[in-house]
Structure formats: C-alpha cells, structure tokens
C-alpha cells in the first residue's frame with residue numbers, strides 16, 4: 001500500500017491506494033482514530049458515467065405519476081428506519097457526534113421530511129392556473145417539470161440529513177441524483193446508497209461519487225441540470241462561478257454566524273439552556289449554531305453565570321456512549337480555527353469563563369468554551385467559528401442588539417429570547433437572516449415545511465418547504481386562447497397609421513392619468 005498522502009481533509013480522511021492500485025479515501029473515527037473504512041475515489045470519467053446513467057434512469061422515473069414516485073421513496077424511508085440503529089451508529093462514529101444527535105438531528109428528520117414531501121408534493125407541484133388581468137381571452141397555467149439530473153455536493157457536519165434531504169426532494173420531484181459527499185465523512189452516504197439499492201429502487205437513479213473538491217468540480221462539469229451545494233462561503237463562490245459558466249441553476253447553502261439576542265425580559269433559565277444546546281450540540285459544528293450572544297445588561301451577568309454553570313455539567317467523551325452530551329470535533333482544522341479565534345479574542349481583552357483548550361490524549365476533543373467581554377474587533381464575533389465556542393457581549397438597548405446582530409456578512413439563522421412573544425416577533429422581522437426563531441434554537445432545520453437558507457453571503461436559494469421542491473423543477477408555462485382564434489390578431493403585421501392611432505387611444509384609456517381606470521381607482 002502506498003504512503004497515504006493527505007490533502008484537504010488532513011488527518012481525518014486520507015487519500016491512498018488500495019491493493020489493486022485504485023485511489024481510495026480512508027475514513028477514521030475522530031473520537032478514537034480507528035480506521036472505519038475506505039471508498040474508491042471517482043475519476044472525472046467515472047463521474048461523467050454516473051451522470052449519464054442517472055440521466056437514462058431519470059427518463060422512466062420522471063414519467064411516473066408523482067403519487068407512484070412518492071410511494072416508492074416512502075419504501076426507502078421504511079428501509080432506513082428499519083436499519084436506523086446501524087445508520088445512527090455509523091454517523092456517530094464517523095462524525096464523532098452523540099448517537100442521540102445522529103438519530104434526532106439526522107435520521108429522524110429525514111424520515112419526517114420524506115413523509116412530508118410524499119404527502120405534500122402532489123399539491124406543491126400541481127399545475128397552477130394563472131389569472132390573467134388584462135388578456136382575459138387567454139388561459140395560462142404553469143406546470144413543474146423535473147430538471148433531469150441534480151448534483152448534490154455536501155459537507156461533513158450533517159453528512160446524512162443535509163445530503164438526503166436534498167436528494168429526497170429532488171427524487172420526489174422526478175429527478176435523478178448524483179451525490180458527492182464530503183471527503184471527511186464518505187462512509188455515511190455509502191451506507192445510504194447501500195440501503196437504497198437493497199430497497200429495490202432503480203440503482204442508477206441515486207448514485208454516489210467520492211473524492212475531494214476536484215470530484216465536486218467534475219460533477220458540476222459532468223452535464224448535470226442543477227447543483228445543490230452546501231459548504232463554506234469560499235467554496236460556494238467557486239461553485240457558483242462554475243455553475244455560472246455553464247448556466248446551471250445552483251442552490252447555495254453556506255456559512256452562518258447566528259446571533260442570539262437575549263432581551264431584558266428573557267427567561268434566564270430557558271435562554272441559558274438554549275445557548276448551551278445551540279452552542280455545543282455537534283460540538284458547535286452546525287451552520288446555525290449559536291455563534292454570538294448579545295445579552296441585555298439587565299440580565300447579562302445572571303445569564304452568563306447560569307451558562308457557565310450548565311457548561312460545567314456537560315459530559316464530553318466517546319459519542320458512542322448514551323450518557324455523553326458533547327462528542328468529538330469532526331474536522332481537525334476546526335481545532336486550529338478554534339484556537340486562533342481564542343488567541344485573537346483573549347489578546348483583545350475577552351475573558352475566558354469556561355473551557356478554552358483541546359483535550360489531551362486520544363481523539364479530537366475541544367472543551368465547550370465560553371468567552372465574556374467580547375466585541376466586534378474580535379474575529380470570534382465576526383467570522384464563523386464552527387466549533388464549541390460561544391462569545392458573550394453586553395448590550396444596553398434592544399436597538400444596539402439588533403444593529404450588532406445585523407453587523408455581519410452572513411445571515412442564516414438568528415435567535416431572539418424574550419417573554420413577550422409579540423415583541424420577539426417584531427425584533428425577529430428586523431434581523432437580517434434567512435430564519436429567525438423566537439425563544440428557540442436550531443429546530444427549524446428539522447422542520448421540512450419551512451424554507452431554510454441564507455441571505456447575504458450565507459447563500460442563495462432555499463432547501464425544505466414548497467420552495468425547495470419547486471426549485472428542483474423547471475417552471476414551464478402554457479398559454480391557450482379561451483375563444484376561437486382569429487385569422488390575424490389586430491396587433492400583428494402589417495402595422496398601419498390607423499393601428500398606431502388606436503393603440504395610443506387604448507393606452508390612454510387603460511393607463512393614462514385621466515383614464516376611467518385611474519378615476520375609479522385601480523381597475524387594472
């Protein structure tokens with residue numbers, strides 16, 4: 001076997017060659033370092049071949065009635081849930097997250113999303129009549145046609161739920177899917193594919209290709225009809241540029257920097273527990289993790305004390321144990337990023353209130369960390385952390401909190417805590433983010449009905465909900481006359497002075513300042 005060469009995934013996943021000389025990705029458990037398995041790296045030709053096979057399989061799939069497609073995808077849900085323990089075990093080992101999170105944040109939400117789309121797709125993708133406001137003699141409708149082959153490029157933090165959520169939506173909408181999972185966690189999607197094939201569904205309809213960024217680029221270049229990309233902002237920009245050159249639509253789900261505004265009247269206990277859960281679930285490696293807290297001075301000190309107390313009760317360790325709250329960090333680079341944020345913040349006057357270092361010994365663990373006295377000169381308040389650090393900043397007014405929450409190049413999730421729900425709703429509408437939750441954290445990603453996605457540099461487009469299902473389709477418009485057509489429409493050739501005169505008269509009558517319509521209010 002050749003010496004492993006490390007690339008983007010560094011120590012976590014290594015590229016090497018197997019006995020037959022094939023390039024493979026090896027995946028190691030972040031909590032133990034144990035080798036979990038390996039997958040072959042797909043060459044650009046293999047990626048093109050996968051897309052071509054997917055296209056052939058889609059032809060029959062796209063013609064099936066939607067109810068039939070939904071019923072078949074529900075069979076996959078059944079098989080998945082029957083094998084949930086096996087899938088949960090692998091997600092936990094490969095990502096280093098507790099089994100509860102593997103089940104409740106990954107497998108169960110996908111079973112629920114499948115149910116939702118299977119039930120709702122008929123309505124969401126039904127042919128939609130369009131009421132004509134001027135040309136009443138025309139009848140128009142739109143229908144939603146599958147795009148063809150959807151390419152999905154996904155990250156390592158939720159290797160199952162992010163990838164499969166997009167895949168299920170694409171499949172129910174009538175597409176075939178080719179997935180390029182993260183090189184850091186390739187085995188989870190390999191398992192998802194194994195279950196798909198065992199369910200007896202057309203194998204070529206859902207395919208997985210493996211490798212680093214180059215394999216993702218090869219997928220974009222392989223003739224797909226849409227890309228759904230989830231990952232970092234810098235990669236997202238490269239993906240968007242490639243899609244732009246090929247004029248392929250792309251949905252981009254990128255980074256987050258979720259602020260949590262704790263108002264003066266917030267319930268301290270609930271807010272503190274939400275900060276600890278929202279900041280340290282999956283070791284803070286969630287695009288919607290609580291990444292900065294703006295606490296009103298009236299409750300700041302009590303809230304901080306309670307959070308520090310709760311953090312001291314967290315049990316960190318082997319994620320396979322059902323009594324562990326916080327597991328390992330999945331991606332080794334995150335340890336260095338966390339340390340760099342800490343050095344910067346403490347150097348600029350932040351106060352370390354809990355945690356603050358990686359754990360010595362086996363596995364990649366970083367202590368749940370709380371910083372106080374933070375401000376926007378520090379990267380920990382302005383750049384994505386994607387690790388177990390929660391910085392606090394004291395604010396004097398609600399206005400100040402809103403302005404600081406909006407002082408970011410990112411806008412994915414945001415959180416507002418207050419006992420006054422009306423006020424919470426008002427503040428929520430002023431925060432510039434794709435989703436704002438009042439008195440809760442994280443949960444929206446598990447709600448398949450609500451659109452999920454970012455504004456600003458957090459992305460373009462939405463996953464989940466009706467919008468995402470429709471984005472998996474081409475919107476095609478059909479127009480037909482309600483009455484028998486004339487031999488020649490009056491506005492067609494030949495143009496005449498008489499026609500021009502009547503056209504001016506018509507425009508004045510319909511839209512002019514003194515027109516009947518404007519006198520009677522907006523008739524048109």
Ligand code: NAD
Pocket residue numbers: 153154155156157158162180181182183211212213214215216217230231232233235236238239252253254255256286287384386412453454458459
């Ligand atoms: P990443 O951008 O490094 O990689 C994401 C995927 O893109 C991987 O599969 C990678 O192999 C592939 N890739 C890399 N270069 C490519 C290229 N040039 N062309 C095509 N594909 C390429 O991100 P990551 O480290 O895997 O994930 C962490 C990031 O993802 C964080 O910024 C996080 O906020 C973000 N994220 C966003 C969401 C969301 O829904 N908005 C969800 C989860 C994670």
